[in-house]
Amino acid sequence: MPDVTLYDTRTRSLQPFQPRDPARVGIYACGPTVYARVHVGNARPFVVFSQLKRFLEHEGYGVTLVGNITDINDKIYTAAKAAGVPSGELAAAMAKAYREDTDRIGLGRPDAEPHATEFVPQIIDLIQRLLDADAAYVAEGDVYFRVRTVENYGELSRRDVDQMDQGEGVEGADLKQDPLDFALWKAWKEGEDTSWDAPWGKGRPGWHIECSAMAEALLGVEFDIHGGGVDLVFPHHENEAAQTLAARGAPLARIWMHNGMLELVGEKMSKSLGNIRGLHEVLDEVGGEVLVLYFSSGHYRQPLAFSDERLEDAKRSAERIRDAARRLVRGESAEALRPHRDAFFAALRNDFNTAEALASLYGWIRDANRSEEAVGDADLREMLEVLGLEGLLTAPEGAPEEAKELAVQRDQARRDKDWAEADRLRDELLTMGWIVRDGADGPELVPAS
Ligand SMILES: [Zn+2]
Structure with a gap:
């Protein structure tokens, strides 16, 4: 197999990809908390890790991609209360909307999409294990993780332990033995409509422990790649790593991969104006292929500017590919185009650089368009399939x-x-x-x- 390198957040370095078992590579990518319809930025990790799976399969690996859905979370309870609906109903409706919206991207589904509500027994077992190891303690029905039991805590996010804030606000602050500790379980409170029974009392799990338990249940510990948006490095991933290490004495994942965030530019769309565009709205405007092409136009680790201009660029690029594809014939591609195809895959092998890979793909198209003889489509098909853009090869028929x-x-x-x-x-x-x-x-x- 050709060498693939990936950037690992924990070691801050490019690492050769050496999976434990090439036939069974495990990827866990953190998915959305389903309290509202997702916005276009939430689609980036979905796209990045779906494409990474396709690419690794192209390289000869067998890959299992797990993309979880967080359906137990404070944000859901707050939103449900505001909307006057049962929290379970809101979470189920938003999870369904998430599946429908992401289906329209056209990259297929992850191999498993665990919901936290389906894994409560495993979550309780993991918390019990932490209590038994004295890495956690019960305080008035809550359970907290004793952060200072983990020697290298802060290694993933490279933060000074004494400067850390778990972002839990005042909630439970008086129950924590150390302000650095974070909640593994929150006791049921009056007015909450969802709870589960645990040996230490009724309540619900915290967000971080949900992912540790689901990832372990589906991929085991020390699986190959843990992914997500760079906004999740701290506290979410730092805490996932700490919990699993304390409970199992083994790292949760071997490589930690993080995608950059979408940056809103221009006056028309800003967070403060509250008009961030929904994924479904962007799909209504441009469709899945253009959106995938837009995401692929930047390196996954870099922030990506989101604007109408950038979507228009992607639209033009999609047309350029479609136009070229119409002129191709089925079959092997010309030898002279081979270097572009090879450069495309070399770019992906070097920390999954889709932006550089696309430049090679456009080079291939430019030379194919100049060719005076009929050009076979095999190379282009191979490149587009890895990015999930094979749909650009078929010209749409007219609508009735x-x-x-x-x-x-x-x-x-x-x-x-x-x-x-x-x-x-x-x-x-x-x-x-x-x-x-x-x-x-x-x-x-x-x-x-
Ligand atoms: Zn997670």
Whole structure:
């Protein structure tokens, strides 16, 4: 197998990828907390780790990708209370919406998508193990992790232990033996509509222990790659690593990979204005392939600017690939194009640099377009499949009149701000096999893969 290197957050260095068992590589990527519809930024880890799985499989590895769904969390209880619905109902509805939204990206599903609510017995076992090892203590029904029992705590996030804030606010502050300690379990409080029974009392698990338990249950300890957004390094991943080390005497994961965040630019969209765009809205506008191409245009570790201009760039790139693909014939690609294809994979082997890989892919297209003889599509197909963009190889067929009529009606409903009707028409189109996108030149119909 060719050498693959990946950047490891813990050691702050590029590491040769040497899985324990090449046939069974385990990747665990932290997924969303389902208290609201996800925004476009939440899709980045989904895309990065889905593509990484495809790439490692291309390199000959067998890969299991686990992407969890956090459906036990304070944010859910707060949001459910505000909306006046049972918290379980809100979490189930938002988890369903997450699956539907991410389905539309077109990269398939992770091999397993554990929900915290399905793993409460394993979570309780892990907490019990920490209590038995004296790495945790019970205080009025809460359970806290004794951070200073872990010698190298702070190693992952490179923070000074004495400067750390677990971000738990005043909640439980008077119960903690050390302000650095964090909650593994929170006792049930009056008015909360969800709880589980544990040997130390009724309540619910904390966020960090949920991931430690789910990852171990599905991949064992010392699995190959633990991933997530760079915003999760502290406290979430630092705490996951500490808990598992204290409970099992082994590291949770061998390599820690973190993707950079989306940065909002321009006046039209900002966090303070509260108008961060939903993933489903961006998919309505540009579709899965353009979104994947947009994400692939930056190195996964770097922040990525999010703007209409960048989406337009990705749209043009998608058209360029589609145009080139239409001129290709089925079969082996010309030998002269080989260096571009090889450079594409070399870039991915070097810390999964999709931005550099795409530059090689465009070089391949440029030379293929210049060729006076018919060019075979094999190289392009191979490259696009690894990025999950094979859909660009097939030119969409024209939509039937009936679908076009529905698209016009939906456009009118949107103008009238009748969102329910617009959604209904969109769903009707989807059952007919068409996705409607709101482009700059009005609605456009594309086949639902
Ligand atoms: Zn997690």
